[in-house]
Amino acid sequence: MKIKDIINVLENAAPPALQDSYDNAGLITGDERQYCTGVLCSLDATEAVVDEAIERKCNLIVAHHPVVFKGLKRITGKTYVERTIIKAIKNEIAIYAIHTNLDNIIAGVNGRMADRLGLINRAILQPKALTLKKLYTFVPVEQAENLRTALFHAGAGHIGNYSQCSFNSEGTGTFKGEAGTHPFAGVTGELHFEKEVKIEVIFPAWIEQKLVQALKAAHPYEEVAYDVVQLENTHQHTGAGLTGLLPQPMEEKEFLGFLKESFQLRLIRHTRLTGSPIQKVALCGGAGSFLISNALHANADIFISADIKYHEFFDADSRMVIADIGHFESEQYTVDLLHDILLEKFPTFAVLKTAVNTNPVFYYA
The missing domain is CATH 3.40.1390.30 (NIF3 (NGG1p interacting factor 3)-like)
Known part of the structure; x- marks a missing residue:
């Protein structure tokens, strides 16, 4: 190896x-x-x-x-x-x-932190921009199923917890093979009309090269027509931080004790307690103060991270608890x-x- x-x-x-x-x-x-x-x-x-x-x-x-x-x-x-x-x-x-x-993956550093706390219903706190693209391609009707299978196998077609997602519409494609071509359908030198399926699939931007290679390998045409476009949509499983729910609410001091035990902490730096129970937890391993506003917007009861500066503790604004457990400790x-x-x-x-x-x-x- x-x-x-x-x-x-x-x-x-x-x-x-x-x-x-x-x-x-x-x-x-x-x-x-x-x-x-x-x-x-x-x-x-x-x-x-x-x-x-x-x-x-x-x-x-x-x-x-x-x-x-x-x-x-x-x-x-x-x-x-x-x-x-x-x-x-x-x-x-x-x-x-x-x-x-x-x-920046939901099962990564933050996912491992969430495991220690037993969080359920997890979601990315700040989705990463420009991580999704869409592929459009055109294929003869009879070959559409094989091509879709190849695209799915290469990693396309995932939307949240759904897989093999695509949109398919039928139409007529035209082409004329010039000298030296060997068209899959029709005759060289003559205009050909072919019943085709337009296939649309979403894919993570980082697999583009792999996906295009799979497309060309599975497509019957000599020259494959396709388009790749950048999407503004966010990938639901990539980005900074994470939110999740405790199976049952806990009183603040009880939760801080649970947090201390779960991460084997000597101490926790935190803001003034709000007096409300803790159930929705936001967290970020390492230096995560840039996500305080996201945690507030997500209506988190507590935000757990590290390297919080003095003035950043004020940003909790009595709306949630901020808990700094230490950089090493959060990522251990x-x-x-x-x-x-x-x-x-x-x-x-x-x-x-x-x-x-x-x-x-x-x-x-």
């Missing part, structure tokens, strides 16, 4: 196209063509994690946070980032980051998520979880 095989599984789960514009997800160091000796899953890629990879004979680290986030102008070993990169390269260890693309179960994604595909391969606690924040009590 090569490193590229591991990367393909990760990118099928969380497509790179879903990462935010500021992000640096992907292969940070290493050669994807190399054979993989083992995978070490971690929240961060640090020197200690590289040492662990060396000790445990893993030549691939899969981390949530990119160790190189901003551009490096020199690599001299003066910072922990530079030292980590130097050590990884010297020991031929690849580092792969799967960051905001893993945040991402290691389990990465491990599970890879182990499902490679059950007999060396997919390991780091034993290093990379949390840089300590508390003095």
Whole structure:
């Protein structure tokens, strides 16, 4: 198995196209063509994690946070980032980051947080824009079913929890094959009229190349007529943050205790309690203050995230509780998520979880 095989599984789960514009997800160091000796899953890629990879004979680290986030102008070993990169390269260890693309899928980082709280009826808090496209194509009536099947198999036709969605309308297509052509129907040099079906399917933008390849492979015509258009519609399973419901309402202090226990927290920073029970929960792993207004608009009773600044706590405006549980703490179960994604595909391969606690924040009590 090569490193590229591991990367393909990760990118099928969380497509790179879903990462935010500021992000640096992907292969940070290493050669994807190399054979993989083992995978070490971690929240961060640090020197200690590289040492662990060396000790445990893993030549691939899969981390949530990119160790190189901003551009490096020199690599001299003066910072922990530079030292980590130097050590990884010297020991031929690849580092792969799967960051905001893993945040932006409903079963990703936030989904794992929701699992800890047992949330039901989950929905994306801030859907990601420009993630859907539509394909239009035209095919002879008798070949329409086979072509639809190929498009669905390639990943088209999903709307929410419905699959194999398409719209089909019949009409008449015309074409004349010029010299050197071998038309599927009709005669070269003569105008031909063909009963055709116009097929329309929605698809995630990141599978466009795969879908067009499937279209051309399954279509009977030499020259396939098709259109791809960008949609303003949002993909219901991609975007930032998540909302969900507790199976039963809980009093605020009871819920905070439940939250503390579920995430093994030493403390929770939060706004003044509102006096109302908690049932609708909004959350975002990592720094999520940009979603406070979305949580309010969603009528959440509490918003759970991290890295909330002093003045941002005021934005709760006594309409909901804001709870800051810490950056590492909110994303700590991402290691389990990465491990599970890879182990499902490679059950007999060396997919390991780091034993290093990379949390840089300590508390003095």
